[in-house]
Amino acid sequence: MRWLLPLSLVALVLAVTTPALAQVLERKVTDFTEKLEIGISTEEIAITSDFRGADLTIFGAIDGFDANLLAQGKYNIIVALEGPKDNATVRKKERVFGIWVNTQSMTFELVPEAYSLSSTRAIETIAPRRDIANMGIGVDHMRLVPLGFVGDGSSLGEFRNAFRTIRETSGVYQRDPGGVQFISSSLFKASVRLPANVPNGIHIVRAYLFRDGVFVAAKALPLRVVKTGLEQAITRAAHDQPLIYGLLAVTLAVVTGWGASLLFRKE
Amino acid sequence: MTVYLPIAELSVNIFIILGMGAAVGFLSGMFGVGGGFLITPLLIFYNIPPVVAVATGANQVVASSISGAIAHFRRGTIDIKLGTVLLCGGLVGATVGVWLFSLLRSAGQLDLVISLLYVLLLGSVGTLMLWESIGAMRKAAKNQAPQLRRPGQHNWIHGLPLKMRFKKSKIYLSVIPVATLGFSIGVLTSVMGVGGGFIMVPAMIYLLRIPTNVVVGTSLFQIVFVSAYTVIVQASTNYTVDIVLAFVLMIAGVIGAQYGVRVGQRLRGEQLRALLALLVLAVGIRLAIELVIPPKNIYSVVSAGAGF
Structure with a gap:
């Protein structure tokens, strides 16, 4: 989603204006010379009927990096492959007169049908949790906005958790905290998992660069998945x-x- | 060897599906039933989504009923006029059924309703059949002649208006009960994926008092057209007919049926009915257990696009 990038920048600006962090961050914001470049060998993946899942490799480079920081391993990269979006309904069964019946349901608006996350380290250790959450990176921080009336919202957390658990168990939501590796000083390679039941449509590869816990740059590329x-x-x-x-x-x-x-x- | 089912969206072992088709085909040949009421629950037990199992089951019914219907047509044991009245009710019923199917599906209650209907129907039909066949076996053991219901007796159904003469069946009957029966069977076909012969045949014999010699052929005539219509309507409204699954099932089914017929001819009628009754009850009980035991996960996710 294209709004994610501006939104994440807004999130960053908000973080910047927080007085306590302002001085430190301001210097860093103005200092950013790094640029992120990524590429995939193809814009379209044709999946044959015997497809059992595969790894997609994305190559990238950091331009204008600080050699010192790079040597210290201060640069971290997160790559996410986000599938096409659709509404998803979570239903909950309850026992009614002895039998199990779907009684409650909640529909989340436009959630990705697949989501694979790959990073240099566990994302919680790359940047402060709040920043990661604001940028909506990772299954735990995915925006799950319920559609329609949800009452007092007390069951919201429960349904969100159930949704994440089911999607992760079925393999369409995945994470690989060691999937991004530097192959030379500033070149990196990211493996993102395409699950066996990868949905058709336009997927988006997003790469985020962090320097010492601060978001620096992001880049997105479309990837068309066509089943044949x-x-x-x-x-x-x-x-x-x-x-x-x-x-x-x-x-x-x-x-x-x-x-x-x-x-x-x-x- | 696995085969991917494009509509069910899962990979299955082709030999299990072939075995299922052959077994149900064998039983349907043996007992002279369509087998839809066995194939759909079996598919559900094998984790095929109920929506796909029902629509695909109807497709299998077309294949398993057509040869019987043709044979009866050649022998002249189909009352076309009666069959057409049944069929008119059936087509309306199937249309209503598919509409109901979509409605229940969007409400998230389809799987439950399918299971409940199966438990109810298989439970009651199985019990009645078992009761009747045990009675018949007892009488046979005592060397008593089986007491047949007398078709000449009239009940309240024969007092209804809009009467019509059905020459082949040699009866003068109101179209209301005939069309109503066809309608109910049509609803069952589209919601449950059954042909409905196991309900229609007894209803025609005991309620409508139609002579036995035209009952099976006429019900097959109705079943072929109603299930074919259901398949087309399900395919165009719910996109749930899995042609790969249906094809594997029907190939195994028609072959199994040929051998079933041969075995069936050697067994006695009441024994056959008792066996069928036990089978029907077993499937019903299995489905009932599924409804009562706590599910592995009380939550389920449905995507708007896929819709399962």
């Missing part, structure tokens, strides 16, 4: 030409049923 193969052709037909698909399914059944009765009668 027979299965994908079937899925597309089912959604784009549903009537023809339905007629085909019925024809297949008629031919199979009739064919079998003809075949076995001859014997």
Whole structure:
């Protein structure tokens, strides 16, 4: 999402204006000479039907770095692969007259269908938790805005946690706190996991550069994930030409049923 | 060997699906039923989302019923006029059913309703069938002639207006109960993925007093068209027909059915019915247990796009 970048800058400005930190940060803000560059070998990934998940490698470089700080390992990088967004409904079951029934639900607005995070270190150790949270980096800080009326909001935390847990267990939300490695002084390589059930659509690769716990620069690149193969052709037909698909399914059944009765009668 | 099911969006072992199809095909051949009421719960037990299991089950029913329907048509044991009245009710029922299906799905209650309906239906039909067949077996053991219901007797259904003459069945009957029966079966077809023969046949014999020789053929006639219509409507409104899953099931199913028929011919009617009743009850109980035991995770996430 393109608003994330300006928003994170706003967050940074807000942090800057906090009196206690102002002096330290102000100097650093003006000092920033670093630039972040990233690249992927392809803008489009075609996924075949036997796809079982893969690692996507993203290369990047820090320009205008401070050699001293680099040597001390003060530069940290976080790379996130964010899938296409959709509304997601979390439902909760409760026992009603002895049976388990979905009783409550909450819909979160436009959450990513997949999210893989990779970093040089655990993100909590890269920058203050509040900054990371303000920038919305990581599954724990993902913005989960409920849609519609949620009552007094007391169940909000519970539903958010359930959502994160389920998405992480199913493998579509992942984190790898050692996935970004420096391959030379300022060149780095990031491996981001594409889960087996990676959704179709435009994914966004976001890279964030931190210097000594302070956010310095960010860069984003789009990545198109296209599923290919027979299965994908079937899925597309089912959604784009549903009537023809339905007629085909019925024809297949008629031919199979009739064919079998003809075949076995001859014997 | 695994095969990816594009609509169910999961990988399954093809041999398990083939085995399931063959087993249900065998049983359906043996008992002369469509098998939809067995295939759908089995698919649900194998973690296929109920929405896909139901719509795909209806597709399997088309394949398993068509050869029977053709055979009956050749033999002239289909009352086309009666079948058409049933079918008209059935098409309306299936339309209402698919609408209900979408409604329940968006409310998050579809899986529950499907399971509940199965428990209710399988439980009651299984119990009735078991009761009846045990009675018949007892009488057979005592060498008593089985007491057949007399088709000549009339009940309140025969007092309804809008009567129509069905020449082939040699009956003069109101279209209201016939269309109502067709409608109910149509709803069941689209919500549960069953052909409904196991309800329609007894209802036609005992309630409508239709002669037994045309009952099976006429019900198959209705089932083929209603389930075919359901598949098309489910495919175009809910996108839940998995053609890969359906194809694997129907290939195994039609072959299994051929062998089932041969075994079925060697067993006696009441024994066959008792066995079927036990099977129906077992599936019903398994589904009931699933509803009562605490789920692994009380939360579930549904994405707007995928919709499961």
